[in-house]
Structure formats: C-alpha cells, structure tokens
Amino acid sequence: MFSLIDVDGVRSAFPGGHFPGDHPTAPSLSSVVAETPAADGVDRISALPDELLRDIVSRLPVREGARTAVLASRWRGFWRSAPLVLRDDDLLLAADGGCASPDAAIGRILADHPGPFRSVHLSHCSLTSGERELGDWGHLLAAKGTQDLVFLDNPPLPRRFGDAFRGASLRQLPADILRCASLRRLFLGTCRFPDIAGAPRGADVFPHLKEFSMLSAQMSEQDLEHMLACSPELETLALIINAMPKRIHLRSQSLKCMLLWTGVADELAVVDAPHLERLILWQTAGDYRPMKLKIDGAPELRVLGRLHPRLHQLQIGNTIINAETKASPSCIVPSVKILALELCFGLSKDVNMAPSFLRCFPSVEILHIVSSRDGEATGRHNAKFWQEVDPIKCVKSNVNKIFIHEFQGEQSEFGFVKFIAKRARKLQFLVIVLTKETFASACQVHKVNCQLRALTTCSWAAKECQVLVVGPKLDCTWSFAKASDLLVKDPFW
Incomplete structure (x- = not known):
C-alpha cells in the first residue's frame, strides 16, 4: 500500500518550451554526404522520382536546399519548385560566410x-528598415501560401519597465498577414496584432487556422473576439506572458484548447464554446483582486486548472462560488474529469474555499493539488476543519488518482491527506511529490515517510489504495506542446 519512489530525472511533467511548427533543425547536406559510406560511385539519389527529390529538398535547411542546385542539372529546379521551410536560424553567421543579420x-x-x-x-x-520592410514581408508571406508562421520581433528595449507589455515599443504586425488564407498555425511574439475589429463579420480572417499563440504580444479584446468569430477551424488558443485584454470572452464553435499563462486579465468567460475540452491557467491571478473565471457554455470541458480558490473568483452559470455554496445543478460542471487546484493549506482563506470548489466538479477522476507557500500562512494544520467538512461527491465517489505537488511535510498538509484517506472510496493512487528542499534532506524524507506510514495503519475508505512518495521533477519548464496536445490525457503530470 505504501512505497517510496525516487523519480527525479526519470520523467518530466513539463519538458522545454515549444513553438508551433518548431522542429529540430534538419542535418546539413554536407553532414549527410560526409556520413554516407562510399559505394560504387553511382548516383542513385538523383535517380529517385521528382516528387521524392522535392520532398528531400524541402526538408533541408534553406541554405543547404538552395545549394542542391549545383549538384547536377537534374537538381537545378527542385529548390524553387519544392515547398520551402524557412528558418532564420539557418541564415545566421556561419563558418563558411553569411551575414550577421539574416x-x-x-x-x-x-x-x-x-x-x-x-x-x-x-x-x-x-528589421533595420522598419515598417516598410515588415510590410513587404507580410505581403509576400500572404501571397505565397505560408502554412506555419512563427514571428518573434526584436523591438528596441522599452524606456520604462512594463512599456513592452503596454505596447509602447511593439511593432504592429502588417495587416497583409490577415490575408494569408493558407495559414494553419500562427505564433506571434513581441508585436501588436493589427486592428481587425472593424472587418466584416461574415469574412473569415483565417479560414483554415488550427493554432494561434501570442507571446509577450498585444491584442485588444475586440480583436480577439472578432478573430475567434472569424476563424471557423481554430482549435488551440494560447496567450503567454501577454498584456492581456481586460476581458476575454470565449465564443467559438471550433475551439478545443485554451491556455492562459502568466498573464493577468480581469475576466475570462467561457460564454459559448461547445467543443472546448481543456482550459489551462497558470499564474493568472492579479496581486490586488481576483480574476473572474466564468464557465457557462462548455459542455465538453474535461480538463481544468490550475484554479486558485483565493485568487480566482469562480462563477458557474449565474452563481458566484463562495465558501457557503452548496452543490446544485445550476452551479456544477459535470463534464470535468481532470482538475488542478493550488492551495496554501496553512491559510484559512484557501482551505475554507477548497470544498466549495471541489463540489462544483462532481465527476472529477484525477485531482491535482499544488501545495503553495504564502507569507500570510498561519501554520495551523486545520485538522478540525477537515474532520467537519461535509461529504464532497467527487472525493467520495469518483476520484481514483490524487497528486499532491510541492508537498512540504507540514501538519496542515497531513490533515488533508487524512481527510482523503477516510473519504475517497475509489482512490487507487495517492502520489505525494516532495519539494526540492524536502527531498534534499534525508531527515525530512524520513519524517514524511514515518507520518504517512502512521496514516496507513488507520482505516482507509479505499482498501487497495497505493501511496507513492516521489522526488521533485527535474525539469519544471512549462510545455506548450504537452499542454495543448489533446492526445495527452493528463497535461498536469
């Protein structure tokens, strides 16, 4: 029932950052040739069909692809006729010459x-020549059937801290990009999105766009709402470290995944998103007032988190959730199966709200709890509070896996573990993920083990539950790829 497992370095919940369309750089043509063993001198590659040769050329770095024209007369037209993969990384200063700026x-x-x-x-x-050069590029990208576009501008440093996030020094993306009907994936960084709010509602801005992401960029709430309405195939929307619109209203008949990461908005409302499957928030609460999170039209929402009961004001339908809220059909989201919460177990404000939040999601099967540290924490273990909590349906009848991340070994955390042990009838796995500081101390690990072993001697509601104590994740960087990949069942683990 109980075991200690060190998985530090074995798995990583959040592997490195990701840009849409960002693939490992292809090997250079010279390196491929150098590694090819000498044979009988016969050029068998040139004997391949034209279609296959074009595909080979299109997968080479752009400099190497252009050089294939000198291999033989057969190759001269392939670079111009092959679909091109253009990465400015491949055009940076190299040992064989080139220019410092691409x-x-x-x-x-x-x-x-x-x-x-x-x-x-x-x-x-x-972009030393500024807006004119950028405008020329926008026109060419739109005219030549670009499918995936990653554009991160390098603007001058802002005069004052925060100016970049207010758009003071950000260049505006050329409006010609909006005419690029072939785009499937678009990733923008450190720029301002062009004004599209005045465009006709009936016209599709990006008729085939599947993914749209913005990093440290600026977009008005009217433009975002208009884009959602005019992108009929959009499935993934990610706003990352952005100057967020004050209100983000999700109305989309195609959207499946929404990510809001390290950005503060006054309100995020899921108004009408019938196919939305996951809504992921990370560091989205303001310092002075909670962010309003409204969930209304999301019948297929399955993955939600990380919610912070003190820093997110949750509203379901017309009901604002508070510590006294009782479960009722009007204030629950029965579709959610995976839920992530962030709690400071030593702070009464967090602990008092947690049961109400959990009652809003009666069908949760996998529950993630991040044990946060807060300067206001009282250090009380709240044991009496958890003993007196009324039954919570998801804990009692549905949860089969619970992960407690950043576990510090405090009495307030063990009070919650004891509550889970006595109430969760279908629990199969309880995974305790220690903090780096706790795991680095053999004495602390031994103390946590002893306290958990003492709990296992009590009467557990789930007789076959396994308790696993694991080390901290080696790589804690956030992963766009994992969070937005709908084939990954649990993006929080």
Whole structure:
C-alpha cells in the first residue's frame, strides 16, 4: 500500500518550451554526404522520382536546399519548385560566410522563391528598415501560401519597465498577414496584432487556422473576439506572458484548447464554446483582486486548472462560488474529469474555499493539488476543519488518482491527506511529490515517510489504495506542446 519512489530525472511533467511548427533543425547536406559510406560511385539519389527529390529538398535547411542546385542539372529546379521551410536560424553567421543579420537574405528568399512556404520561422530579425520592410514581408508571406508562421520581433528595449507589455515599443504586425488564407498555425511574439475589429463579420480572417499563440504580444479584446468569430477551424488558443485584454470572452464553435499563462486579465468567460475540452491557467491571478473565471457554455470541458480558490473568483452559470455554496445543478460542471487546484493549506482563506470548489466538479477522476507557500500562512494544520467538512461527491465517489505537488511535510498538509484517506472510496493512487528542499534532506524524507506510514495503519475508505512518495521533477519548464496536445490525457503530470 505504501512505497517510496525516487523519480527525479526519470520523467518530466513539463519538458522545454515549444513553438508551433518548431522542429529540430534538419542535418546539413554536407553532414549527410560526409556520413554516407562510399559505394560504387553511382548516383542513385538523383535517380529517385521528382516528387521524392522535392520532398528531400524541402526538408533541408534553406541554405543547404538552395545549394542542391549545383549538384547536377537534374537538381537545378527542385529548390524553387519544392515547398520551402524557412528558418532564420539557418541564415545566421556561419563558418563558411553569411551575414550577421539574416534580414537581407530573408527578403531575397521571400521575393525569389515562388512558394508555397510550408513553414516560416523568424525569431532573429532586426528589421533595420522598419515598417516598410515588415510590410513587404507580410505581403509576400500572404501571397505565397505560408502554412506555419512563427514571428518573434526584436523591438528596441522599452524606456520604462512594463512599456513592452503596454505596447509602447511593439511593432504592429502588417495587416497583409490577415490575408494569408493558407495559414494553419500562427505564433506571434513581441508585436501588436493589427486592428481587425472593424472587418466584416461574415469574412473569415483565417479560414483554415488550427493554432494561434501570442507571446509577450498585444491584442485588444475586440480583436480577439472578432478573430475567434472569424476563424471557423481554430482549435488551440494560447496567450503567454501577454498584456492581456481586460476581458476575454470565449465564443467559438471550433475551439478545443485554451491556455492562459502568466498573464493577468480581469475576466475570462467561457460564454459559448461547445467543443472546448481543456482550459489551462497558470499564474493568472492579479496581486490586488481576483480574476473572474466564468464557465457557462462548455459542455465538453474535461480538463481544468490550475484554479486558485483565493485568487480566482469562480462563477458557474449565474452563481458566484463562495465558501457557503452548496452543490446544485445550476452551479456544477459535470463534464470535468481532470482538475488542478493550488492551495496554501496553512491559510484559512484557501482551505475554507477548497470544498466549495471541489463540489462544483462532481465527476472529477484525477485531482491535482499544488501545495503553495504564502507569507500570510498561519501554520495551523486545520485538522478540525477537515474532520467537519461535509461529504464532497467527487472525493467520495469518483476520484481514483490524487497528486499532491510541492508537498512540504507540514501538519496542515497531513490533515488533508487524512481527510482523503477516510473519504475517497475509489482512490487507487495517492502520489505525494516532495519539494526540492524536502527531498534534499534525508531527515525530512524520513519524517514524511514515518507520518504517512502512521496514516496507513488507520482505516482507509479505499482498501487497495497505493501511496507513492516521489522526488521533485527535474525539469519544471512549462510545455506548450504537452499542454495543448489533446492526445495527452493528463497535461498536469
């Protein structure tokens, strides 16, 4: 029933950052040739069908792809006729020459290659000639069938801290990008989205766009709402470290995944999103007032978190959830199966709200609790509070896995563990993930083990439950890829 497992370095819940369309750089043509063993001197590659050769050329770094034209007369037209993958990383200063800034080379390639562009990844541009050059690029990207676009501008440093997030020094993306009907994935960074609020409602801005992400960028709430309405195939929306619109209202008939990471908005409302499956929030609460989170039209919402009962004001339908809220059909979201909460167990404000939040999601099967530390924490273990909590349906009847992250070994945390032990009838796994500080001390680990073993001698509601104590995750960086991948059942683990 009880075991200690060190998984530090074995698995990572959040592998490194990810840009849409960001794939490992393909090997250079010279390295491939160098590694190819000598044979009988026969050029068998050139004998391959044209279609296959174009595919090979399109997967090479752009510099290497262009060089294939000198291999033989057979290869001369393939670079211009192959769908192009353009990454400015491949155009940076190299040992064999080139230019320190890739801007000039990018301009030539965009102008000379007829397209289509399978993927364009621009993250090292200086754009010394400013808006005119950027406007030319926008026109060419739209005209030549770009499918995936990653654009991170490098604007001048802001005069004052925070100016970049208010848009004072951010360049505006050229409006021509809005005419790029071929786009499937779009990732924008450190720029301002063009004004589209005045565009006709009937016209699709991005008719085939599947993923849209913004990093440290600016977009008005009217433009965001208009884009959602005019992108009929959009499935994933991610707003990352942004100057958030004050109100984010999700109205989309296609959206499946929404990520809001390290940004503060006054209100996030799921108004009409019939196919939304996951809503992931991380560090989204303000310092002075809670962010309003309204959930209304989301009948397929299955994954939700991380909610903070003190810093998020949860509203379901017309009901604002508070510590006295009782479960009723009007204030529950029965579709949610995976829920993540962040609690400070030593703070009464958090502990008092936690049961009400849990009652709103009666069908939860996997529950993640992040044990946070707060300067206001009283240090009380709240044992009496958890002993007197009325039954919570999801804990009593549905939860089969509970993960407690950042476990510090405080009495307030053990009070919650004891509550779970006595109430969760279908619990199969209780996973305790220690903090780095706790796991680094053999004495602390032994203390946690002893206290948990003492609990296992009590009468547990779930007789076959396994209690696992694991070490901290080695890599805690957030992963866009994992959070937005709907094939990953549990993005919090």
